[in-house]
Amino acid sequence: MTRHRPRTRTQKHLMILPSLAAGALLLSACAGGSVAAPEEFTDFDAVLDAAQGQTVDLWMYGGDEQGNTYVDEELAPAAEELGITLRRVPVTDTADALNRVLNERQAGREDGSVDLVWVNGPTFSTGRQAEAWRCGWTEMLPNMEHTDPADPLLSDDFGTPVNGCEAPWHKAQFTYFYDSEAVAEPPESLPELIDWAEANPGRFTYPGPPDFTGSVFLREVMISQAGGAGEIPLEFSAESFAEHSPAAIETLEELAPSLWREGATYPRDEQALNELFNDRQIDIGMTYGPARLTELVDSGALPASTRVMPMEEGTVGNASFLAIPVNAQDTAGAMAVANLALSPAQQALKADPEVWGQFTVLDVEGLDSADRSRFEELPSSPVVPSYQELSRNAHAELGFDWVPALDEAWRESVARR
Amino acid sequence: MSVPSGQRSASRRALLTAAPAVLLVVLVIGAALLTALLQSLGFLPVFGEARFSTEAWADGASLLESAGVSLYLATASTALALVVGFLVAAYALTAGRGGRLVAALSAATIPIPHLVASGAIGLLLADAGFLARVLGMPEGFPQLVGDSWWAAVILEFAWKESAFVALVVLGGIGRPVAELTETAATLGASARQRMLHVILPLARVPLGVAGLVVFVYTLGSYEAPWLLGPVAPEPLSVRAVRLFGSVDLSSRPEAMATALTSVAVALAVIGLGLLLTRRSRRRSRAQSGVSS
Incomplete structure (x- = not known):
């Protein structure tokens, strides 16, 4: 270590360089950047192939202990089986995740640190306005066929058409x-x-x-x-x-x-x-x-x-969704996780009040009998009535x-x- | 006043040594402020076309109101922190072992983050908080959290920052002052006289500097007013963060305008404060010149 040796003049000049570079970097960040067109996939198998070994950063509200536990102990191990590492990034407000995406886009970053976001209606609409979400990818997900295409909660989010820009995750009722x-x-x-x-x-x-x-x-x-x-x-x-x-x-x-x-x-x-x-x-x-x-x-x-x-x-009732930013680094992995989260097995598990209790977005009547029985066998909560009861006249x-x-x-x- | 040439070259060397750090700070902060200014004027929008607009600055009444709340919070917190911090330092300097214990306890609060301290103060002082429960939930328990006087916020700042003030004062006037107070005591000065006529004059410059730092810090601080203050009106810091995180992206320029207002107020206070400390330092130097 040369810490105690007095620095020579050239060393002093060298020390100025990084600060200049940092400043230049910041200034160039202000100039804004364009984001390249997102990579395309021909079918879901291609997605699964590309997803191998990817690490998906799921940004979600971190104040819900049960939700955190569900993601860490149920969804992440299931993703591991697909060869995907699922990392949960807790935020205090969903808008923080969108802000991160927007700031990174403004700085011209194309390998964004946000891969998947648990969005609510306002955040989704705002992101749509700023063209921050990847669109037209949800019809590729095999598990979308278990949802009801006529379900208004899944086709519009706070009055903004979903247009395949986010995959449904669960339903909520005020x-x-x-x-x-x-x-x-x-x-x-x-x-x-x-x-x-x-x-x-x-x-x-x-x-x-x-x-x-x-x-x-x-x-x-x-x-x-x-x-x-x-x-x-x-x-x-x-x-x-x-x-x-x-x-x-x-x-x-x-x-x-x-x-x-x-x-x-x-x-x-x-x-x-x-x-x-x-x-x-x-x-x-x-x-x-x-x-x-x-x-x-x-x-x-x-x-x-x-x-x-x-x-x-x-x-009032709505559905919440998973969205992928246009500049996500691990897009394929994020799609695979969104599909996994929509599977009848995960949706039924998540609907268990002991696990998380979130209401499913699937059309339970349309499922095959094995999957349907998963939902029928769910224990009921002593505090919360069923979704059918809660959402009456919604x-x-x-x-x-x-x-x-x-x-x-x-x-x-x-x-x- | 002429400066000897040796001293001048020494100060130039000091300037050169500081230059890399200063340059870095100026570049980073300068770039950040420039970005903020451009955003507040409608350039660099999150989406859409960039166009010049002073709309974000148009709501002057709200900006002024927020600045008023911020100034009130910073002034009250700083004043309280200075008084408490000075008393702690004076006690630590004169009270032997007990004093050292108080100094150590006060220094121990410095590493506690403001967010944690705010949470703790909230749990302690809320309507159904720890203190109210210990007292058996009396009817007349004052509303301290979220009240219109911002009591819990000011207490939180004063508690945390008084420790900082005490540390600066202790470091600034050091141990020799103990000998001076002992001498004064032998000459028959009361405790009050020693504090007011020996310690306070010596501590004036460190108090001024610490007060300035505390003022600017509390002016810009966000956590305590957000957690412990009422919903409205809001200080500049809370307003800036709320607008920056708003789901309405068009309120970002306003967030930047609010942040810049906060910077402007802080710079004005720093300028004024430096002027006053310099004058007071010159005066104390002149006084010591007369007495020696």
Whole structure:
């Protein structure tokens, strides 16, 4: 080591070089780059061949213990059998994964570090807008034949046509839950819930948008105020926004003084809401992932008296998907994993409340008897009713552009009260 | 004032030695700031055509409001951190073994990441948090987390940064001050007099420098205000991160404008702070010149 020897002049010059190079690199990154056309595959066998030995980085929300365990202990070993190493990259927000893709594309990187993303509707729509997702690859997946081509949840994601740009993974249904020890007669519809909150000051709140869950609640209030899901056009327009949003904002402004902390602030996210619920500070909660409730009750994160609160008019439902960025390094491996995740065996395993409890995207009626029995033999959860029951009268998500517009309106009015 | 030539060449050598590091920092930060500026003006969009637009800067009222919240947080946290940090340092310098223990305990909080510290403060001070439970959930327990005074955020910053202030002060004035306070004590100075007339004047420059560092750090810090503060209004840092991570890609320029506002405020404060420290240093030098 020459650490203690005084440096000569040339060495000093040499030290400047890397810093110049680093600067030049950064500046060139600003210039942006073009992304080459993605590699094509003739059929799924070619995909499987190319996938051999690849390492697929699956970026997904990391705050769901059961989901993490399922991927690590069930999906990854199954991928290993196909010769693929599946690596789970946890993120706090799905948008982080998309941001990474966009930043890498802006820097001109074609061997992107994100291969597969568990996306939600807003992230998918945003990525479509920026042309960040690889498209037209899902029809090649053999397991797509087990899904129902007429299923509207699988053909549109937050009003954005799927167009083979993402492979379905599971279904979700927005669900309210209550503490059966504190609430004897739970509300049976959203208007009743709002009346209940006003009659029980301080015992209800919702996560502050732009949190995903809080944002859904905002849209549900708007739909309810408009008189039902059929009343609001799915596609966003300034006119329909001006027509329908004021009633929702007004309702929530009037409700605010009856909320937890008199509506002076709101829990930051679903987790903060659950903490309030578990601390018995509020009696009614909500989630877009009812599948998780079983485990949350088992682990003590929610009290044992937690019960699901079905709504007469139904709630919003959607499907979540796996998408591949255009600049993914291990595209073939990512496709193979997406196909594997769609297989009846994996879907049935994942639907087990003991494993993850996520509702399947497959058309169970159309499966052969062996596969069908996998689903029929699933144990039921003491907390969560079946998907059929939860999704009764369900409506679809509004178009994506409604989301930021309504969130911003809430921030400018209700949050500033 | 004329500088002797030996001193001048020494300072030139110092400048040359520092040059590679300074150049690297200037290049990296310069490139980052340039990118941010270009993005805030509509160049380098995530998708679509690049075109010049000052739209991101148009919402001046929100930017000003956020800057106000940031300045309030940074000022309150810095003031509290300076007072507590100075007291810890003064105690550590004068109280023998007990003082060394306090200094060690305070230094031990420095490696704790702010995110972890914020989580801990949240668990401790929340409405149904540890403290409220220990006290038996009293009716009048104050709302500290997510309140409109940002109490938990300021406490978190003050706790973590006071340790840093104490460390800088201890390093800045060192052990000789113990002898000075002992002399003052023999001459009959009370503890209060020793602290105010011996330690404080010596600690003024380290306090100023540490205060500047703490101020700029808390101004830009994100975790504590995000975790422990109310949902609205939001400081610059929280606003910048929220807009940067927004699903609406067209809000990126606004995120950059917010971040740049934060940089501008920080630079203004650093400029002002350096001016004041330099003046105070000159004054203390003049004073010591008179007394010797």
